[in-house]
Amino acid sequence: METKPQPTVLLVEGDVVTATTYKTFLSEEPINLTHVETGTAALTYLQNRVPTIILLDLELPDINGMMILKYLKQQQLGCTVIAITAENAVDVVIEAKLEGAFDYIEKPLQANRLIIALRSAIPQYNSTPFSDFVQKDRLRERYHKFIGASKPMQTVYQMIDNVATSQAPILITGEHGTGKELCADAIHRESRRKDKPFVVLDCAVIPNDLLESHLFRHVKGAFTGAVNGQQGAASRADGGTLFLDEIVEMSPELQSTLLRFVQTGTFDKVGGDKQEQADVRLICTTNQDLPSKISARRFSEELYYRLNAIHIKLPALRIRGKDILLLAHTFLHNISKPEQKTFEGFSTEAEQILLDYNWPGNVRQLRSVILNMVLMNQGGMITADMLRTIINENDPASEYTTTNPSLPTTQEPPLSRFKIAIMSGNAFRPLREIERDMILKAIEFSNGDIKKAAKGLRISLTTLHRKMRQ
Known part of the structure; x- marks a missing residue:
């Protein structure tokens, strides 16, 4: 039987003691590990051979590690880079991701985090959830408000453990009903900001023309109905976590405003001329495919890369056993x-x-x-x-x-599935329940196409989402 060659790993780390520690962590991994101490040595190595993985410290004694990332991107060498940084800075993480880093790890490194990152980056491990590498005695049936002991959920719990203390933005994706808000809440509870506010703003239920004022506040008289000034979600979350649900529902104009806030931490009140600041950890969610929205020019590519510094994808219930x-x-x-x-x-x-x-x-x-x-x-x-x-x-x-x-199923005439009951016993059902049932039937009749269902009901997509959440 032919033996597969072991992956080659290049460790670029200027501190010899730290490099020795990493080697110890990885001593039982089936890899060929080479260590160089400088960026110059790394570039010389890369001119002669291309490793499978590079563990790259961004703070090297001779050159900035970002230069190596740029070189790899320009030369299209095809190796996977895991960036290592001592800085807990959003801009550093985002720049590394934009330059092609597969993952990043903050110092001081834990053995488990390094092994998980390495195995996730090696192709032959990609089909195996990295929760397999968590010791069995650490399996958890509950994690904050989550319930589940399956391997996919262990993966989620471990990722939250690893990224919660970072200040970088997090993008949570997954189908409807998978628990994206529970995930955001768990991240907040595990973070250094756990004693500060956790503020939720659902972008799908607020009309676009009012969303900016809900997010960044408005002054009295900013628009019709603005009788009093209002504190926005960003200000209320100062020092804590700002959770933006269904970020894709934002208008292009508001996406630009949010991008500026992510970059600078500052914003202008709607109808005002005074710039304000807010220190928040941003967590965003969507159940839609953002890359396709970017291709269709419905979502900002730069904002996507800013928000996607860390990505957690929640598993569908059907794969959770x-x-x-x-x-x-x-x-x-x-x-x-x-x-x-x-x-x-x-x-x-x-x-x-x-x-x-x-x-x-x-x-x-x-x-x-x-x-x-x-x-x-x-x-x-x-x-x-x-x-x-x-x-x-x-x-x-x-x-x-x-x-x-x-397994047997109930056979019904097709149209009977779309009947809506308006009575419960001798009383009328609440209107909101009837409307919700009607929306669900419309979605089914439209073969899951929510936009088509909204059009058939002659309501906006925002109204449909709002009524589903009532």
């Missing part, structure tokens, strides 16, 4: 207790349905299904038939489908 059962049982207990109902749990077949269903609405949808299950039943064991009924009638995907075609 038995986390689904852990979440389902937790939700069942937490929801049934205040309703004063007693449930024994889920039957074996019901558990299998939970595991096999694709959960397009992720954790938020699972909780909604369990909530409906509790409200529609008096207690006892939750059976497969009960679960199928709730999924088919109430979830955003409407018709129950599974990744396992052997």
Whole structure:
């Protein structure tokens, strides 16, 4: 059997003691490690051979490590760079990323962080979640408000541990309902700013013409209805964390204003002429593909690189395995207790349905299904038939489908799935619930195309998002 060659790693580190420490950390890794002490020596090495990975200290005794990054980019050598810096500076991190750094690590380094970064950068490890490298006795079923012990979630927890103390912006991506706000909250709680404010601004629910004033405040008389001055989210978050949800909903003009704030930490109040400052750690989220938005000129490329200094992608529920059962049982207990109902749990077949269903609405949808299950039943064991009924009638995907075609599904005439109930018993349902159901049915009818659903309902995309969050 042919043995694959070991990856070559070039360590560029001016301090011999520090380099020896790194070598010790990596002594059991299947790599060929070479150490050079200066930037000049690194450039000489690169003229003769190209390593797989470069561990590059940006503060070298002879030249700035950024020069080596620029050289690698110009020569298109194709090796992966992990930048190492003692500076906890956003500009340094962003510049390194713009010059092509794959990852960055702040000193002092921990062995686990260095190994994770290295293994993530080596191609043959890319198919293996780096949570595999976390010791089994450190597996966590809960992490702040997160619930889950799966490998993908261990990866998320470890990433939060590693980046929380940094001051660099963080971009969190993932599908609807995966827990992006929970992730931002966990980062804040693990950071040095945990005793300062955590301010949330949902860009999807605020009209674009008012979003700037919500973000940066306005003075009295700045626009129609501005009777009093208002403190913006950036000012309220001073010293803490500013969380911007669905950043892609910002207008191009406001993106430019936010970019200036990220670069300088200063902003102008809407309708005012006095410049103000705010020291915030910025965390942004989106469930959309930002590179495609950049290609379509709907999102600023420079702002993207500024916000994407650190990227955390949350896993979909369907790939989290038995986390689904852990979440389902937790939700069942937490929801049934205040309703004063007693449930024994889920039957074996019901558990299998939970595991096999694709959960397009992720954790938020699972909780909604369990909530409906509790409200529609008096207690006892939750059976497969009960679960199928709730999924088919109430979830955003409407018709129950599974990744396992052997499991039976309920057959209904296609149009019956789009009926909306306006009564609950002898009383009318709240209007907001009926509107939400109508939106979900419209999204289903539009095959998941939210813009098409909004157009069909003759409402704006912003209005659709706002009504879904009510």
